[in-house]
Amino acid sequence: MTQEDILAEFRASKALLEGHFLLSSGRHSAHYLQCARILMDPMRASRMASAMIAGLPRELRSEIDVVVSPAMGGVIIGHEAGRALGVEAMFLERPEGVFHLRRGFALTKGQKVLMVEDVVTTGLSSREAITAIQAEGGEVVAATSLVDRSAGSVELPVPFHPLIAINFPSFADDEVPEELAEIAITKPGSRSV
Structure with a gap:
């Protein structure tokens, strides 16, 4: 899939929204x-998942034992x-504020994980x-996502291979432009800030 194909999928599913949003990051x-x-x-x-996995280096794909994702998204x-x-594939939860495996999910020591x-x-x-995957015994060999909103500036302790990198500006509370501040805030994410 090309970048335009990926964006077309977001548009077709009405997944690209415009307004004033408070992101899970607090921005x-x-x-x-x-x-x-x-x-x-x-x-x-x-x-989308097939395209995301196809974008990983071949040698990396062959060493992955299990996929672990943070809930909910x-x-x-x-x-x-x-x-x-x-x-x-299994997922991490954080009912008490810290990610960990539940529901009988477990990693064996040294198991190669794609987050x-x-x-x-x-x-x-x-x-x-x-950090949670490592605490559970897994070795995170790489991370991937559908979208990298940082357009490549995010730093992770493992190689990061997003499907698409987009640079939609985001702002701290004290940096919000006046025209954006005039729009009512929507909090569409799954995590309270």
Whole structure:
């Protein structure tokens, strides 16, 4: 898939929203990518995951034992990435504020993990998920996501291979432009800030 093909999928699923959004990172933006909408069509989710996995280096794909994703946003794309790789997929939860495996999920020591997210903005959730996977005994060999909102500026402790990198500006509370501040804030994400 080309970058334009990927954006066409977001537009077709009405997953590219405009307004004033408070992102899970705590930053404000005039654009929001609602990956849940793009993933609600199982065939589209499968196409996106297949393209995401195809974008990984071949030698990396061959060493992945399992996919682990942070809940909530990473569950569906993580599952589809596991399907594309032919490996199991599990997810992390944080009911007490810290990610960990539940529901009988477990990693064996040294198991090679691909950490899969839907959207990465600042990388905070990704870094927290990587730390949790390591604490559970897994070795995170790489991370991927449908979207890198940082357009390549995010720093993760493992190689990061997003399907698409987009630079929609985001703003701290004290940086919000006046025209954006005049629009009512919507908080569409799954995590409270």
